[in-house]
Amino acid sequence: MKVERLPPIVTSLKPSNHPYLNGAWTPLHEEVNATDLELIEGKIPSDIDGIYLRNTENQIHQPLGRFHPFDGDGMIHQIDFKDGRAAYRNRFVRTRCFAAEQEAGASLWGGLADPVQLAKRPGFGAHGWLKDSSSTDIVVHAGKALSTFYQCGEGYRLDPETLEQFGVEPWVPIDGISAHAKVDERTGELMFFNYSKHAPYLHYGVVDRNNRLTNYIPIPLAGPRLPHDMAFTEHYAILNDMPVFWDAELLKKNVHAVREHAGLPSRFAIVPRHGTTKDVRWFEAALTYVLHWLNAYEEGDEIVLDGYFQEVPTPGPKKDAPPGYEHMMGYLDEYSFMSKLHRWRFNLKHGTTREERLDDRVLEFGMINARFAGRPYRYGYSTLSVPGWFLFRGFVKHDLKTGESWSYELGAGRYGSEAPFAPRIGATEEDGGYLVSFVTDENTATSECILLDARRIQEGPVCRIALPHKLCSGTHSVWADRKFIRDGVI
Numbered sequence: 001m002k003v004e005r006l007p008p009i010v011t012s013l014k015p016s017n018h019p020y021l022n023g024a025w026t027p028l029h030e031e032v033n034a035t036d037l038e039l040i041e042g043k044i045p046s047d048i049d050g051i052y053l054r055n056t057e058n059q060i061h062q063p064l065g066r067f068h069p070f071d072g073d074g075m076i077h078q079i080d081f082k083d084g085r086a087a088y089r090n091r092f093v094r095t096r097c098f099a100a101e102q103e104a105g106a107s108l109w110g111g112l113a114d115p116v117q118l119a120k121r122p123g124f125g126a127h128g129w130l131k132d133s134s135s136t137d138i139v140v141h142a143g144k145a146l147s148t149f150y151q152c153g154e155g156y157r158l159d160p161e162t163l164e165q166f167g168v169e170p171w172v173p174i175d176g177i178s179a180h181a182k183v184d185e186r187t188g189e190l191m192f193f194n195y196s197k198h199a200p201y202l203h204y205g206v207v208d209r210n211n212r213l214t215n216y217i218p219i220p221l222a223g224p225r226l227p228h229d230m231a232f233t234e235h236y237a238i239l240n241d242m243p244v245f246w247d248a249e250l251l252k253k254n255v256h257a258v259r260e261h262a263g264l265p266s267r268f269a270i271v272p273r274h275g276t277t278k279d280v281r282w283f284e285a286a287l288t289y290v291l292h293w294l295n296a297y298e299e300g301d302e303i304v305l306d307g308y309f310q311e312v313p314t315p316g317p318k319k320d321a322p323p324g325y326e327h328m329m330g331y332l333d334e335y336s337f338m339s340k341l342h343r344w345r346f347n348l349k350h351g352t353t354r355e356e357r358l359d360d361r362v363l364e365f366g367m368i369n370a371r372f373a374g375r376p377y378r379y380g381y382s383t384l385s386v387p388g389w390f391l392f393r394g395f396v397k398h399d400l401k402t403g404e405s406w407s408y409e410l411g412a413g414r415y416g417s418e419a420p421f422a423p424r425i426g427a428t429e430e431d432g433g434y435l436v437s438f439v440t441d442e443n444t445a446t447s448e449c450i451l452l453d454a455r456r457i458q459e460g461p462v463c464r465i466a467l468p469h470k471l472c473s474g475t476h477s478v479w480a481d482r483k484f485i486r487d488g489v490i
Helices: 094-106 326-330 481-488
Strands: 002-005 030-036 039-042 050-058 073-082 085-092 137-141 143-148 156-158 165-168 182-184 188-194 202-207 214-220 236-241 244-246 256-262 267-271 279-285 295-298 300-312 339-347 350-358 365-369 380-388 391-399 404-409 421-423 435-439 447-452 460-466 474-481
Touching: 050 137, 050 182, 050 481, 073 143, 073 435, 137 182, 202 236, 236 295, 236 300, 267 339, 279 350, 295 365, 295 380, 300 365, 391 435, 421 474, 474 481
Parallel strands: none
Antiparallel strands: 002 030, 030 085, 039 460, 050 073, 050 474, 073 085, 137 143, 143 156, 156 165, 182 188, 188 202, 202 214, 236 267, 244 256, 267 279, 295 300, 300 339, 339 350, 365 380, 380 391, 391 404, 421 435, 435 447, 447 460
């Protein structure tokens, strides 16, 4: 393996016993370019040509207050596959907050678990009391990668192949862009939403394949809400108003405390992809909170939406957590949320909603073959998690037509990343491709990349590729075919 190490960043972080600054959550501060990656096992397939990108959270400076893992600075990890070879590189996202703290040599903002008053200066984006670390999600659109922040940040553009950085995305509105923008690879369009503490509280927008904002409309709500994800079909966008949001009375005191509002339903806004506010239709469903949707599609008069229904949207403290971290670890766990694969059906003719459970296991962070996004599909791929740590121990493949499923587990002390689907070149089958994941092995203090054959994930990796350093755990990822990067559509 040939490794080029870039000049070090400025860091002031001190050793800590914090559970999210150790183990698989140990921050990584090194940036490298690595070629001639070494194979641990198997052979790198020659029938994929593209890039896997993953966003992670890596705290750089000593926290001002009570560190939360979502406060860490965004770092993009990339592995590039071509002609049966692989190369790796990683970069911090050079946000305006990153630059300011590098200049100061210290933290300037508190975090998710801290009081607003802790910030030493105003931030950027819609929720300026927090650092916009651009550390939540990453998508590829109009030939560039876009990193985003869950609390409606500015959105930062990078070259997906070189990780060269181009700064703030120019079309992002003043209220920012939430983490989960959606890309329709068939049209090249990107759909997004944002939320804020001022009326109308929610907006929805569309950006075309040439990176031009073509639609941006208000979706009025009764007050501030905390939607995390959206979905789309061929002709519609689906947004939500879940009854888990800030306590209104505490918010008047600038205290951001989330609670479940019993008695309120979950509500879904369905709007034509290029529609207006007057076109929005609302549907009600059982109370829950959903972090992530799997896919949606149109079927006759109905819109079908699949996602991860939380049976316990506001879990209590985790009793066996280290002292002082009981509450934090209680809600950073798929098991605490009891998130189950679930289906909603919205009848556009009758205005009714039907729901059904698709799997009783605790699952989350689902991925599909992106070529079927917004269209009828058959296969979904979910993660299995270790209780208490928000770490992925394996993957489950669902055949949503037959109800069958298959799984693969990584083994004790080994934790994967969200695993997008990489289609084989020329594949015609929906599951003709691979799942790609980074794995951090706490037994050896190393990281690797694995590829699973999506048609038979239970057989384990077709290859394991050594990485030059141990990665910190993180959140979301994306696969982009090189042709899609170049052309903007599949």
